[in-house]
Amino acid sequence: MTIFEEMTGLAVRHGAINLGQGFPDEDGPAEMAEAARSAILSGANQYAPGQGIPRLREAVAAHQERFYGIALDPWREVIVTTGATEGIAAAILALAGPGDEVLTFEPFYDSYGAMIGLAGAEHVTVPLRAPSFQPDLAELEAAFGSRTRVVVVNNPHNPTGAVFGRDVLARIVALAAEHDAVIVTDEVYEHLVFGPRHVPVASLPGAAERTLTISSAGKTFSFTGWKVGWVTGPEELVGRVRTIKQFLTYSSGTPFQEAVALGLGYPDSFFEGIAAALKAKRDILAQGLEAAGLDVYRPEGTYFITADTAGLGFDSAVDLARRLPELVGVAAIPVSVFCHPEGAGRTRSLLRFAFCKKEPLLHEAATRLSRLAELV
Incomplete structure (x- = not known):
């Protein structure tokens, strides 16, 4: 079983918001x-x-x-x-x-x-x-x-x-x-x-x-x-x-x-609009992660945001990822799975969250994540 399957399964089991897999939750034009x-x-x-x-x-x-x-x-x-x-x-x-x-x-x-x-x-x-x-x-x-x-x-x-x-x-x-x-x-x-x-x-x-x-x-x-x-x-x-x-x-x-x-x-305004809307979504999720006490690295592109869990005392983001769906009702993916063994050690405290979701869902995820520091 891949980490993606595992996190999706945990999200389903605990009714968590799945910010692990990178796909939008609404259709395009x-x-x-x-x-x-x-x-x-x-x-x-x-x-x-x-x-x-x-x-x-x-x-x-x-x-x-x-x-x-x-x-x-x-x-x-x-x-x-x-x-x-x-x-x-x-x-x-x-x-x-x-x-x-x-x-x-x-x-x-x-x-x-x-x-x-x-x-x-x-x-x-x-x-x-x-x-x-x-x-x-x-x-x-x-x-x-x-x-x-x-x-x-x-x-x-x-x-x-x-x-x-x-x-x-x-x-x-x-x-x-x-x-x-x-x-x-x-x-x-x-x-x-x-x-x-x-x-x-x-x-x-x-x-x-x-x-x-x-x-x-x-x-x-x-x-x-x-x-x-x-x-x-x-x-x-x-x-x-x-x-x-x-x-x-x-x-x-x-x-x-x-x-x-x-x-x-499509006209330039379409492409500019999707980037602007996504940037707003990025900031919603970033605020929740920052409120949780995580070090957040706001991306300059894509629809993924990376946060460092070390500030909360977690040496292994894999361990936290497995606890998150039950702990706060949000699922994420550890960055170490995108690395060879040496790189996995270097990135072991990093989590990736996808923010290509509807704004109300992101607000709810941000609220849930903001309570993380109180629960660990």
Whole structure:
């Protein structure tokens, strides 16, 4: 049983508010849902082209140029995947194998480690430490070597909520070029940032020719169950991803692709609005955690917030996570589960909470959490 299953089970047993798993508790735009429904009724129910329906590929290319000034050929440099997770899997399996090293930051989204293992490559990590969760540039440089084939950059970062500075991104690009490595970016939270607009790695000088950019509709539009993602980049690299992808799912979600194409064309005000609403939710939960006596690291992006339980005398966030549903009626996930053993020791007192929930639920969770110090 994974920690996610365990925490969900405890939440159900104790009637707790589940802030462990990262999915919204309300649907995205009704217009997009209606577009999917209309596509189903009009017969868009068979296999989509393996590369994705043309309308969505064109919409992805238009989105990248509109927001970031990145020009793409939708026929050669865009491929639609079954969520970002398939894009990540296909990219790692296409680019790395036995004897290679794949570098990620730690804590890391759990599928990275699994895919690197399936590829037979070695997983090398660079630690992210509180309070900023920005990598140390000397440690970053030391992690590169002659066997580094792929660098996975999750920015904005899950689970810490960090948004990497331009200096960090530029150094990644320079080191990847020096070691002839491919950069694979996981940018699913690109529109869920609370400061300046997101900076894609591919938009930096010298990056485009060696970068595969991955994103998806799930986080931006709150339709995580649709599983529609995409990979963009140079034709040769996208072609290698497509070769693997065709033996994973081939294609998926034909009517959902139609609806996502619609959503990507929404005005800037839509994307600004979802970020502003999420920032307000972040602050609601942060206040409850701070009232509980926890050290809270307010994220600059994503919908996850990290808190340190050491101030309440807990050396192990895993232990507290197992007690929280019964103690105060809230479930969370220990950050250590996103790490290798050494990283787990470094993050052993940290808990991750998801705040992509309705505001009344977050207010109630904050109230419950604020009583934590009295109960432990």
